[in-house]
Amino acid sequence: MSRKPVIPGVDRRQQILDAALEIFAEQGFEAATNKAIAERAVVNQGLIYFYFASKADVYFATSAYYTEQVIAQLDAVFAQVHEASPAEGLAQLLRGIMLLLSTPPASHLLRIMYQVAGSRTPAGELSNAEERRAISGLARHLTQRFREYLEARISRKQFNALNPTLVSYMLTRTLIATVTMRGQGGMAQPDLNSLAETMAALYAYGFLPRSEQSHPE
Amino acid sequence: MSRKPVIPGVDRRQQILDAALEIFAEQGFEAATNKAIAERAVVNQGLIYFYFASKADVYFATSAYYTEQVIAQLDAVFAQVHEASPAEGLAQLLRGIMLLLSTPPASHLLRIMYQVAGSRTPAGELSNAEERRAISGLARHLTQRFREYLEARISRKQFNALNPTLVSYMLTRTLIATVTMRGQGGMAQPDLNSLAETMAALYAYGFLPRSEQSHPE
Amino acid sequence: MSRKPVIPGVDRRQQILDAALEIFAEQGFEAATNKAIAERAVVNQGLIYFYFASKADVYFATSAYYTEQVIAQLDAVFAQVHEASPAEGLAQLLRGIMLLLSTPPASHLLRIMYQVAGSRTPAGELSNAEERRAISGLARHLTQRFREYLEARISRKQFNALNPTLVSYMLTRTLIATVTMRGQGGMAQPDLNSLAETMAALYAYGFLPRSEQSHPE
Amino acid sequence: MSRKPVIPGVDRRQQILDAALEIFAEQGFEAATNKAIAERAVVNQGLIYFYFASKADVYFATSAYYTEQVIAQLDAVFAQVHEASPAEGLAQLLRGIMLLLSTPPASHLLRIMYQVAGSRTPAGELSNAEERRAISGLARHLTQRFREYLEARISRKQFNALNPTLVSYMLTRTLIATVTMRGQGGMAQPDLNSLAETMAALYAYGFLPRSEQSHPE
DNA sequence: TATGAATGAGGGTTCATTCAT
DNA sequence: TATGAATGAACCCTCATTCAT
Numbered sequence: 065m066s067r068k069p070v071i072p073g074v075d076r077r078q079q080i081l082d083a084a085l086e087i088f089a090e091q092g093f094e095a096a097t098n099k100a101i102a103e104r105a106v107v108n109q110g111l112i113y114f115y116f117a118s119k120a121d122v123y124f125a126t127s128a129y130y131t132e133q134v135i136a137q138l139d140a141v142f143a144q145v146h147e148a149s150p151a152e153g154l155a156q157l158l159r160g161i162m163l164l165l166s167t168p169p170a171s172h173l174l175r176i177m178y179q180v181a182g183s184r185t186p187a188g189e190l191s192n193a194e195e196r197r198a199i200s201g202l203a204r205h206l207t208q209r210f211r212e213y214l215e216a217r218i219s220r221k222q223f224n225a226l227n228p229t230l231v232s233y234m235l236t237r238t239l240i241a242t243v244t245m246r247g248q249g250g251m252a253q254p255d256l257n258s259l260a261e262t263m264a265a266l267y268a269y270g271f272l273p274r275s276e277q278s279h280p281e
Numbered sequence: 282m283s284r285k286p287v288i289p290g291v292d293r294r295q296q297i298l299d300a301a302l303e304i305f306a307e308q309g310f311e312a313a314t315n316k317a318i319a320e321r322a323v324v325n326q327g328l329i330y331f332y333f334a335s336k337a338d339v340y341f342a343t344s345a346y347y348t349e350q351v352i353a354q355l356d357a358v359f360a361q362v363h364e365a366s367p368a369e370g371l372a373q374l375l376r377g378i379m380l381l382l383s384t385p386p387a388s389h390l391l392r393i394m395y396q397v398a399g400s401r402t403p404a405g406e407l408s409n410a411e412e413r414r415a416i417s418g419l420a421r422h423l424t425q426r427f428r429e430y431l432e433a434r435i436s437r438k439q440f441n442a443l444n445p446t447l448v449s450y451m452l453t454r455t456l457i458a459t460v461t462m463r464g465q466g467g468m469a470q471p472d473l474n475s476l477a478e479t480m481a482a483l484y485a486y487g488f489l490p491r492s493e494q495s496h497p498e
Numbered sequence: 499m500s501r502k503p504v505i506p507g508v509d510r511r512q513q514i515l516d517a518a519l520e521i522f523a524e525q526g527f528e529a530a531t532n533k534a535i536a537e538r539a540v541v542n543q544g545l546i547y548f549y550f551a552s553k554a555d556v557y558f559a560t561s562a563y564y565t566e567q568v569i570a571q572l573d574a575v576f577a578q579v580h581e582a583s584p585a586e587g588l589a590q591l592l593r594g595i596m597l598l599l600s601t602p603p604a605s606h607l608l609r610i611m612y613q614v615a616g617s618r619t620p621a622g623e624l625s626n627a628e629e630r631r632a633i634s635g636l637a638r639h640l641t642q643r644f645r646e647y648l649e650a651r652i653s654r655k656q657f658n659a660l661n662p663t664l665v666s667y668m669l670t671r672t673l674i675a676t677v678t679m680r681g682q683g684g685m686a687q688p689d690l691n692s693l694a695e696t697m698a699a700l701y702a703y704g705f706l707p708r709s710e711q712s713h714p715e
Numbered sequence: 716m717s718r719k720p721v722i723p724g725v726d727r728r729q730q731i732l733d734a735a736l737e738i739f740a741e742q743g744f745e746a747a748t749n750k751a752i753a754e755r756a757v758v759n760q761g762l763i764y765f766y767f768a769s770k771a772d773v774y775f776a777t778s779a780y781y782t783e784q785v786i787a788q789l790d791a792v793f794a795q796v797h798e799a800s801p802a803e804g805l806a807q808l809l810r811g812i813m814l815l816l817s818t819p820p821a822s823h824l825l826r827i828m829y830q831v832a833g834s835r836t837p838a839g840e841l842s843n844a845e846e847r848r849a850i851s852g853l854a855r856h857l858t859q860r861f862r863e864y865l866e867a868r869i870s871r872k873q874f875n876a877l878n879p880t881l882v883s884y885m886l887t888r889t890l891i892a893t894v895t896m897r898g899q900g901g902m903a904q905p906d907l908n909s910l911a912e913t914m915a916a917l918y919a920y921g922f923l924p925r926s927e928q929s930h931p932e
Numbered sequence: 933t934a935t936g937a938a939t940g941a942g943g944g945t946t947c948a949t950t951c952a953t
Numbered sequence: 954t955a956t957g958a959a960t961g962a963a964c965c966c967t968c969a970t971t972c973a974t
Contacts, residue, residue, distance in 0.1 A: 076937085076938085222490075226483055234476065238454065241457065241461075254450055262448060262451065263451060266443055274491050314946085324955090325957075326949095328956075510933085510934085544970085548934075553970090637896075655924070657922040658916075660922070663905070664913040671889065675891065679892070700882060703921040707873075750944095760961085839944090
């Protein structure tokens with residue numbers, strides 16, 4: 065009966081995107097229902113179709129929107145790495161990224177991306193086909209940043225000459241997975257900072273001891 | 282009308298498990314339908330409910346069954362590591378695990394586990410509640426094996442004294458993620474052997490050059 | 499936000515009627531959407547409810563409006579029949595009516611009337627209840643004109659004394675149906691003029707040869 | 716809760732077809748709901764999709780099924796025409812066809828066909844694409860029978876040499892329309908037998924009196 | 933007058949699950 | 954054991970209609 069008053073300054077489309085990020089992260093694309101999204105957004109279910117062409121379209125729009133946000137945050141983390149020492153810089157970088165990726169919205173985004181990534185891409189009408197390819201943009205972007213980071217240090221002889229393409233690929237997967245899968249498998253979920261420290265140490269010096277005299281840590 | 286004769290040696294329950302592994306891996310738990318599973322198993326849809334209590338139960342049973350299989354394969358890989366040298370042993374181990382995990386049934390199993398892992402655990406009646414916790418068993422087992430591996434080498438001073446709990450946790454996530462997410466993100470999917478080589482080199486020696494003067498931190 | 503300025507000479511109500519005639523003719527009452535009508539009329543969807551009480555009301559108004567137009571055209575056709583000879587006059591009349599009825603807006607009107615006629619009359623609020631009964635006015639009017647036409651000729655002994663009520667009824671149905679259903683049934687759609695000629699010949703002389711001795715009834 | 720017992724000898728698919736014929740005839744394709752069809756058929760709504768691929772498929776299947784039935788009845792009518800005299804035979808034929816077409820299932824079938832014919836063909840998955848073209852089969856068949864009937868009489872000089880293609884086309888439309896639209900337009904609906912008599916008289920002898928001098932064509 | 937946004941009811945369709953045989 | 958048929962609860966989506974501006 066009563067029409068919800070249009071509250072100025074409240075963007076219903078944005079409300080829907082916010083709700084969708086959460087619901088998709090919690091339930092996955094298939095299990096998430098428009099009803100749940102609409103309720104979380106405190107919005108009429110039909111309104112979703114005023115702003116989006118389909119459920120899949122909501123998914124893609126949500127992914128694209130938050131991918132952009134998280135990429136910007138990621139760039140900020142890379143920009144802040146100070147070059148005190150390569151070892152310290154690496155530790156700082158890993159810590160920063162892990163913290164970022166384990167906090168919403170990035171953590172939600174990773175969840176919704178990697179649930180779907182495993183299965184088929186959602187089908188459905190889209191209002192903006194561009195967004196479809198934006199989805200994998202986060203991993204691609206992170207890999208790219210890692211490669212630049214590695215190449216810079218390798219060329220300065222600060223890092224060993226490992227294949228930067230493969231290593232950046234690996235680092236990306238490792239970070240995303242470590243963060244996304246944290247707390248699964250029934251084990252105590254490890255502290256993020258300890259994890260970052262340990263990763264940094266491992267990546268800096270490796271498993272093998274440095275000749276008799278060199279003793280890391 | 283006609284009762285399908287029991288063909289000796291053909292285990293319908295197993296057919297269902299096999300089909301379910303594939304279908305769940307292809308489509309995810311929610312998108313997969315009993316119809317699709319029954320068709321793939323060349324079995325009547327109703328028969329599923331003779332052997333299993335619910336769709337979720339099929340899921341858990343499938344996970345538990347193949348987890349057991351893959352764990353056995355994994356143990357074999359660990360058992361084969363020969364101790365020529367720590368570096369070579371590590372490379373061999375990583376190669377073996379990655380190959381195993383990227384081949385069915387392990388690859389299917391990882392897919393169905395990590396799609397669901399992101400979202401809620403499927404709800405539904407179970408015929409065997411034990412199986413629910415068996416699901417994360419693969420990661421737990423792999424982590425455990427890694428820890429033993431690391432601890433053995435650390436105690437022999439072959440490896441640096443990094444926290445074995447955290448490192449084994451990390452290695453598990455890294456391997457699973459690298460294999461599961463391979464080829465996503467629109468990048469060329471890297472060759473598995475190169476990846477294993479590079480990982481081994483990185484994990485063995487780290488980024489920092491072993492020059493005489495290097496003094497970490 | 500911006501109020502569309504009232505362009506003088508552009509009657510929005512008329513635009514809606516015009517669009518509705520087309521859309522209803524193309525899709526039928528149920529399948530036609532207000533959205534489609536509004537778009538065709540280049541008008542906001544909500545505006546429909548400023549001029550009309552409901553979708554059904556648009557339907558009735560459209561029918562009533564165009565019925566009036568077509569009736570006027572029909573009267574003109576009847577008025578033009580010159581009485582060279584009864585046979586020629588009949589042919590001319592049929593040709594004229596068929597041409598009229600097979601051209602928009604009459605063809606559209608017939609379509610929208612006979613789609614709905616078959617099913618229930620659309621329900622809904624009306625802004626002008628009179629219009630409801632105006633709908634079938636076209637057929638009624640045509641029948642009436644035919645009856646007058648027949649009665650005049652019968653009284654002058656130019657036509658056989660067939661029951662004018664039944665015959666005019668039949669002629670009306672035949673013409674409307676011939677025109678409305680033309681090209682359906684997967685057959686080549688016959689040329690309108692040939693059809694009119696043949697109809698005229700049949701109606702004038704009948705099937706039975708006029709041999710000297712044949713005396714019906 | 717309770718499953719409806721399977722009554723042997725009652726074909727649910729047939730129940731659905733029967734219900735669909737009625738509902739489609741009453742409401743038209745678009746306005747008819749699966750719910751209404753299911754209720755009329757005393758069947759669960761979901762069961763429709765066990766036997767048919769879509770609502771459109773129900774429509775086509777219904778059309779095809781009853782078209783076949785009615786065609787058989789029509790053939791029987793043509794077969795029964797006794798050749799007492801051409802005039803009497805014609806009257807008998809028209810009476811028979813009109814009676815048949817104005818009685819269910821033929822009357823329902825005509826309604827559902829000519830409602831849809833005016834608008835777009837229903838879209839949707841079909842279980843049997845053949846049926847799509849079967850829809851217009853009734854009119855085509857009737858036209859064909861009329862043509863044979865006319866050609867036979869024309870070749871025997873019993874009928875005037877009017878173009879049999881056009882005339883059979885016209886007769887088909889006339890009969891279908893007269894029957895389908897009967898009672899519309901707010902007029903008293905004429906008695907079927909009188910109508911048939913009058914039609915037969917008109918078609919036999921035409922409007923123009925058989926005065927000595929009149930020479931057709 | 934005119935508009936864009938919002939609402940809610942319902943429609944077609946899917947699907948896990950159950951039942952009679 | 955095994956099957957085909959049947960059920961009912963959602964789900965996604967559409968659309969006539971309404972309201973604030």
